[in-house]
Amino acid sequence: MGDSHTWVFRGRGVVYSPGPITARNFTSENNSYKQDLDSVFNAMAKSGDSLVLCVGEVDMRAHYWRDFPVFYARGVSIEQFIMNNVAKLYDAIQLTLNTYGFDSFVLWGAPAASIEGKLYNKDLPFVGSTTTRNILIHLFNLSFIKCMLSNPKFHKMGFSTLFYNMIDAQVNSTTNFVTDGVHLDEKLYGNVIWEIVSQIISNRSEMVNEKIALGALFDQLKDHSYRPVLKNFTAVERDSLFDTWILLDDASMNLPYDRKISISTAEIKGDFIFVRSDSMNQIEKSEIKQLALEIQ
Amino acid sequence: MNSLEVVVFSAIAEVLNLPVTSINLESKIDVTENWDSLTNMDILLKVEDLLGITFAASDLEQLNSSRSIIEKLQLN
Structure with a gap:
């Protein structure tokens, strides 16, 4: 469920996207996208189901950098700014899991930003360069993992992404993995992503948050400011x-x-x-x- | 409508490109036309500029309705 990054899951389980739902939309009960998702959950979710959620990419591509200078001028660091937003998302996810009785959960992370020069249009707006957006994605991932580690109320939660396989140590995208500037090609990546997510869900009894491992590059980047x-x-x-x-x-x-x-x-x-x-x-x-x- | 409401409603209407008569105390993000997380920041900056004040960072995300903005201004 979630934004258009759910496309890579098409044909695998129930897939639903109400539109470009943001992490902020997901935290708002008034938002029509969130209300659409809740309608689907109400109609279809059964106790014991697993939920894979795709939200956050739109925030990182178009919203965070645009809003951040206002907060920075008031003394909020980029790390704190993103953590504030992710913590609200984390709480909203916890509420969703408890409300509908989901048994396990995976947040599927955003792919690396396209390399500069890729043409965008009004339907896929963005601000910031490739590196800027990748830094925002990394800080979002890091914040979500910190929330999972510090608030292990729902232990059957997972986070997974191919992001750290798509960037180098300078947080540059190593190639253009995305086809339209934003989305992964479901024909190329659908099977591998489904395999990753399925493994997390099927091994949920052993999925302890402390075992989260996103590889050496994540470990290298996680302490950067x-x-x-x-x-x-x-x-x-x-x-x-x-x-x-x-x-x-x-x-x-x-x-x-x-x-x-x-x-x-x-x-x-x-x-x-x-x-x-x-x-x-x-x-x-x-x-x-x-x-x-x-x-x- | 008091003077504070006039200023806030005018700022909201201008940013959202709506007639000021369509803005009231029930106007808010995700409900009022064109009012989303992007335009919300525009509204707050517009109110700040009109009134010569600065909202605290910790208040910004809670200020997402005409009522919450006006109530915050009345507290200051």
Whole structure:
């Protein structure tokens, strides 16, 4: 159940997508997508069923980066911002599992973002570069796993993803795994994804949250911190692509970050200023707020 | 309609591109036309700019209805 990433499960069990439901929609009882899902659960869910949920990709692609500068200007880190959102999703999932009597649960994670240059259209909007969106996906995954580990109320929960097989240590996508800029090809990946999810569900009695393992790359990335990098954003337009994320370790070395950014069709060499959130003054905060307004 | 409601309803109407007469105390995210998580932030920033105030980060996600915004403003 969930967003369009349920497509890779078509033909396997009951698959239903009410539309581009976001993680935030899933936490809202007023939301029509959530109400659609609840209607399906009410009509079909039997005690003991397993639920595989696909939500979050739309948030990471289009919502989080757009909203985050507003929160950052108020002192919220990207890690905390995403954790706040994921914790609400986690609570909503727990409520769903208990309400409908699901026996086991798997959150299927988003695939890596497409490599820059992929054309998007209004139906698949995005903000941020490939790396930016991959960092958001990683932080979302990490936050969900932290929720599972710290709140093991429902022990038959799992999280799985191919994301860490699709990126390198710099969080770049290693190739274009997605066909339309967003979705995995169900013909290529459907069987392997179903096998992964089925294993989690069938072995649920042994599925202890502490045994979650997403591989060496996840282990390597899980302790990294990220900060936005400021520059003069006056030229940034609403639909621009830009990358303002770096590893905090790189920032501390005060090295120039020569990543290219694209503003509309023009490509500009990045000349970023590294700023730690604890050293921000009011002028810089107002600049971020202005950025937020420009993005929106 | 008091002055605070005028400001908030006007901000909501402008962001959502709706007539101000269609906004009332029952207007809220996921119910009122065009009011979703993206436009919600636009509404809050618009209210901040109009009133010269800044909402706390911890309040932002709870402020998703005309009533909650007005009640928050009345507390300040």
